[in-house]
Amino acid sequence: MRMAGLASGLQVDDMVKELMKARRTTYDNMVKKRTQLEWKQEDYRSMSTKIADFRYNKLTSFNLSNAISAKTTEVSGDTSALTLNATSSSAAGTLNVQVNHVATASNSVYTFNTTERAQSLEDLGFELSAPGADTVDVRINGKSVTVSKDAKLSDLAQAINANSTNVKATALYDANTGRLSISASQTGVGQLSLQDDVFTGRVPTSSQEGVNAEITVNGLTYEQAGNRFNINGVDFTVKAASQSGSSTTLNVVKDTSKIIDTIKSFITEYNSLIGSINTELSEEKYRTFKPLTDEEKKEMSDKEVELWESKARSGTLKNDSILSGMVSDLRVAATSLISGIADQDGNRLSIGITTGGYSDKGKLILDESKLRTALETDADSVINLFTAKDTDTSPGSSTSGVFAKMTATTTKTLSGLREKAGTSLISSDINSAFAENSLINSQLRTMKEQESRMTARLTAIENQYFKRFSAMETAINKFNSQSSALTSFSN
Structure with a gap:
């Protein structure tokens, strides 16, 4: 800690601080510019x-077939024969199903x-693995x-069960009756093959060949071999x-x-x-x-x-070209929804989606009754507006959904x-780390280097001021000493 000038009576620290104030203003402005850039990056x-949340979470979930192409089923008749479940790929229509045979396993x-x-086993006559x-x-x-x-x-029996995956069979032994049952793991014809002398030529007490499942659907x-079928996207389980x-x-x-x-x-x-983006x-x-x-x-x-x-941080992304470009592309991409679908006469049929007024800035407005009418008229065409896939995914593409x-736009x-700010390509975590190789991080590194050089320069200037005041104090002390000597001599 530097002290006030004892000989001069001057407040040296305060004077140096005042002298440095103007020079520190330049440094402070540098720090403020860096802070503004850091705010912009955040x-x-x-x-x-x-x-990223919209791209990887929301759009992905909306595009799932069980969401945008959801099906429902109505089952009637003999419901004890089988269970049925419509999947997203199920074709709309009526299926009439008869179960002719249930698949069973060979035994x-x-x-x-x-x-x-x-x-x-040796006493029973089972042949050794080798002499x-x-x-x-x-x-x-x-x-x-x-x-x-x-x-x-x-x-x-235990050994067979332990190797059931390999031999595709299971065994059950009842010590009370002496009955050993070998069953195929899978249903259907030809699923169990036993070596002729597997039981020393013993003839099975009973033997049942497996049966394939057979159903008749719309004639x-x-x-x-199995009891599960998938026909026209519908899962059938025969019971x-x-x-x-x-x-x-x-x-x-x-x-x-749905x-x-x-x-x-x-x-x-x-x-x-x-x-959110328009606000920014x-x-x-x-x-x-x-x-x-x-x-x-x-x-x-x-x-x-x-x-x-709050005011200093406001407007960091005002009119930002990357974000405004995305909003523009998203609005173009949404125009196909606004155009609707073609009816049987080739006229456009609204699906109930429009844009609001100027103040809504591209937001979509839904008329649910019109959407329901369009779905009841031609659900596949409506869904295709959202889900169609093509190599051309540009905002104005007429072939992609x-x-x-x-x-594509959000990606x-x-x-x-x-590239500009070092933000994550996929993360929706607000605390995700910034990548080093970005334009802003490069600018921030340059700013910090400039601040470091400025700090060293200011320290050198400040030290020089203190040296000058120290020299002045030395000179005053010398003058005071000489003055005291002369006074003593005259006395």
Whole structure:
């Protein structure tokens, strides 16, 4: 800590501080410019997170087929024979289904007498894996199950079950009855193949060949090994053969209410994003309000600082070219919704989506009754406006749907923001880190380097001032000493 001049009586620290004030103004202005750029980068990140959320969360969920192409089913008739479930790819229409056969698994049962139940596999006559080996091999469906030659029937059943994935079969042994049951893991014909001498030539007590499932849908017969079918996008699970003369009827229709809910949610999220960005683009910029230095904040109340900085930070993204370009492209992409669909006569039929007045700045407005009418008239064409896919995803494309065009537009914007501000390409986290290789980060590094050089320069100038005052103090002390000597001499 430097002291006041003892010889001169001057407040040196205060004088140096006053002399440095003008020079520090240049430094303070540099810091303020950097602060403004940091605020701008943070505001870019705020917009980037909203765009990423719309791009990766909202648009993706709206574009799911079970959302925008939702189906509902009406089942009647013999509902005990099978269960039916319409998927997003189900074709609308009526299906009449009869279950002719339920798929079953092949099964063979072997019975062993009381004496045999206590014997080892070797004693039962199972062939050793090799001459002199301590194991026996049992081949099921062309795969081997290896067990000890001293193993019992219960051990064999456990070994088969332990290898069920490999041999595609399971076993059940009842020690009380001596019955060993081998069943195919999968239903259908030809799913169980046992080696001829797998049980030493023993003939099965009972044997049942597997059966394929067979159903008739609208007069066409379908057969397969399993009990699950998918026909025209409808999942069928066979449970029992249809009762004589009966059938199950499935009516697949578009779930209009769910589709409307999806479109309403899309419009809400779209308007929210457009509104947030338009607010930033039109926010007033108060050029006379600059960021405050620590010294300036000391002269103000907390409330005054808050009000000042709210104005100083306002308008950082006013008329920003990246964001305004995205808004423009999104509005172009949405024009296909406003144009509607063509009816049977080639005339345009509104789907109930329009833009508001000038003050709405591109927000979409929905007339739900018109949307419902359009869906009931031609749901596929309405849905296609949103979901159509094509290589041309430019905003004005007539072949891509709105979701694809808006996905391309927002992806392009996120890329532009990353290049300029270092924001994330995919994250909707407001605290996500900035990438180093961006235009703003490069500018910030340059500013910090300039501030560092300025700080060193100011320190050198300040030290020079103190040296001068110190020299002055030395000279005054010398003069005072000489004056005292002369006074003493004259006395």
